[in-house]
Amino acid sequence: MKLLFRLKDSSIFMKMMAVFLSVLLPLMMITWFINERGASSIQTEISRSTLNTASFYLDSLDKEVERISQYLPNYVTDSDLMELAAIGTDMTYYERAQSITLIQKRLDLMKNSSPFIREAKAYVPLIQRTLLSVKYETGLSEEEYAAMQHGGPYYNDPFIYWKDRLFLTMSYPANTFKSPLYVVGVELSTDKIREALRQITGSLSGESMLLNLERGWVIRSNDNSELQESLQAFIQKKQLADVKQGYDMVHFGSERYLTVFKYSEVWKTYLITCIPEKAVLGPIHTYRQWFWWACALAIVVGTFFSYSLIKLMYRPLMRLIHGFKRVQKLELIPVPIDRRRDEFGYLYQAFNDTVYSLKTLIEQNYEQQIRNQRSELKRLQSQINPHFLYNCFFVLCRLIKSDNKDKAYQFCLYIGEYFQFITRDDEDVIPLGLEVKHSRTYLDMQTICYGDRIRVRFDVEELPLQVPRLILQPIIENAYKHGFGGMAGPGELIVTGLMEEARYTICVEDNGNNLDDDKLEQLRAKLTHSADRMEETTGLINVHRRIELHYGAEYGLEVSRSSLGGLKVFIHLGVE
Numbered sequence: 001m002k003l004l005f006r007l008k009d010s011s012i013f014m015k016m017m018a019v020f021l022s023v024l025l026p027l028m029m030i031t032w033f034i035n036e037r038g039a040s041s042i043q044t045e046i047s048r049s050t051l052n053t054a055s056f057y058l059d060s061l062d063k064e065v066e067r068i069s070q071y072l073p074n075y076v077t078d079s080d081l082m083e084l085a086a087i088g089t090d091m092t093y094y095e096r097a098q099s100i101t102l103i104q105k106r107l108d109l110m111k112n113s114s115p116f117i118r119e120a121k122a123y124v125p126l127i128q129r130t131l132l133s134v135k136y137e138t139g140l141s142e143e144e145y146a147a148m149q150h151g152g153p154y155y156n157d158p159f160i161y162w163k164d165r166l167f168l169t170m171s172y173p174a175n176t177f178k179s180p181l182y183v184v185g186v187e188l189s190t191d192k193i194r195e196a197l198r199q200i201t202g203s204l205s206g207e208s209m210l211l212n213l214e215r216g217w218v219i220r221s222n223d224n225s226e227l228q229e230s231l232q233a234f235i236q237k238k239q240l241a242d243v244k245q246g247y248d249m250v251h252f253g254s255e256r257y258l259t260v261f262k263y264s265e266v267w268k269t270y271l272i273t274c275i276p277e278k279a280v281l282g283p284i285h286t287y288r289q290w291f292w293w294a295c296a297l298a299i300v301v302g303t304f305f306s307y308s309l310i311k312l313m314y315r316p317l318m319r320l321i322h323g324f325k326r327v328q329k330l331e332l333i334p335v336p337i338d339r340r341r342d343e344f345g346y347l348y349q350a351f352n353d354t355v356y357s358l359k360t361l362i363e364q365n366y367e368q369q370i371r372n373q374r375s376e377l378k379r380l381q382s383q384i385n386p387h388f389l390y391n392c393f394f395v396l397c398r399l400i401k402s403d404n405k406d407k408a409y410q411f412c413l414y415i416g417e418y419f420q421f422i423t424r425d426d427e428d429v430i431p432l433g434l435e436v437k438h439s440r441t442y443l444d445m446q447t448i449c450y451g452d453r454i455r456v457r458f459d460v461e462e463l464p465l466q467v468p469r470l471i472l473q474p475i476i477e478n479a480y481k482h483g484f485g486g487m488a489g490p491g492e493l494i495v496t497g498l499m500e501e502a503r504y505t506i507c508v509e510d511n512g513n514n515l516d517d518d519k520l521e522q523l524r525a526k527l528t529h530s531a532d533r534m535e536e537t538t539g540l541i542n543v544h545r546r547i548e549l550h551y552g553a554e555y556g557l558e559v560s561r562s563s564l565g566g567l568k569v570f571i572h573l574g575v576e
Helices: 002-008 012-076 079-087 093-111 142-147 190-201 228-240 277-281 283-328 343-372 374-382 386-401 405-423 432-453 473-483 517-528 539-551
Strands: 117-124 129-131 159-162 165-172 182-188 207-212 217-220 245-252 255-264 269-276 429-431 454-459 466-468 491-499 503-510 556-561 567-574
Touching: 012 093, 012 117, 012 165, 012 182, 012 190, 012 245, 012 255, 012 269, 012 283, 079 093, 079 117, 079 165, 079 182, 093 117, 093 129, 117 190, 142 159, 165 190, 182 190, 190 207, 190 217, 190 269, 207 228, 228 245, 228 255, 228 269, 255 277, 269 277, 283 343, 386 405, 386 432, 405 432, 429 432, 432 454, 432 466, 432 473, 432 491, 466 539, 473 491, 473 503, 473 539, 473 567, 517 539, 517 556, 539 556, 539 567
Parallel strands: 454 491
Antiparallel strands: 117 129, 117 182, 159 165, 165 182, 207 217, 207 269, 245 255, 255 269, 429 466, 491 503, 503 567, 556 567
């Protein structure tokens, strides 16, 4: 509610921008909400479908392994194999060959019983032979034979992963404390397993793998191993949380992958399927990009709209408002017209006509009186500073009480000369020598008042020039009033004159400490626009304006910072 009240009192530009955003932002939010809800729904459906597919293929693999595991003990207890492993060296060559042939037939039968079996083998260390389903002349690899023996009970973990090959083996006898007579093993076809894993993702460009965290082996649907570490860390978290199946998002680099997982009690392994999010979402991902492009376009349009609004309406309107504010301060400055045919051009022209009319009326009714200077000078002459008068009487009383009659007498003469000059109703233009004499009288009075605290150096040549009345003494009075008024230490005042080619300049500078850069800039601005500031009738502005009216715009007062630290005033006078 407070925001609405603030908007009600704000500028037209802010109101128009608020209306623009109130229309644009809800449309963008609704579009974003619909897109995200659609993406979430599609992601959920594909996750469930992929999980069902993964469960189906994992169940198929479980059934194959269970069937092979159930038949494997029958082959282990084969009588021919037992006889060959026990007394094979004592048998004749014919008997041994006949037994091997029978065993190979049974191994071939086992191999052809499942498409996931690559080879069926029997490791017989007594005769140093590895019996295969098809090949007769074979030797026994001690390394492979040692790897095929389980370190624990068969039914806890029947799988053996050795050199990127997966085996199901069983020893006879199944006693872990003795070396077995032989080992029967089935090598599973990793190619067939990979083929089954590829069918899970189908055409979604994903990856599936069987990951055994306890044994540390993995079978992937393709050779891309970049995701393995990220997926392994992901599955470890799920295993610690005892989560057997589900789906989630996995971040890998700048990509996101929809990951479906399920645990197999038969394989003691997780089946993991991950699909790139862009493959899952497909068109939704494209729509999302289009949405962000639309947002960028909306920002560009909003920026262009704001810039156009500022250039076509806000700036012209603010220029007109600033013009009215200057008129309120009696600064009659016209507005530059940079357009002709639109509404603002008409308003600018009407404003400037009004300013010109006001300026003409002021010049006729007020500026003409300033040019005559009579009424203004009389007002300045009649303005006797009461505080200065009280100080004079106080100093006079102090001198009388101190029995310093000569100085009291001299001070009385100074007071008489001062007020005689101030109250004299004489010509507006006087000789420079008379103006300098009056300023010296004022300085002598101030010297008696301040004593030795203010050191004065006055060096102005009394040239035969005619100058406006009261142009030097007000500047000196300003130094005492504003420069030395708040000083605790000694003061210094320097008044000098300098003749140039076409003008005579009097310089007044002090070491006052009350002048900062802001005050100096404000004073310069007032002097620059003195013609448009009619409220100033006394002080520096009055002196500057009367000199300008008497000599011209190139004459008057100029201010800067003195090398002493205070104000430095140049009084530029024309040489007539």
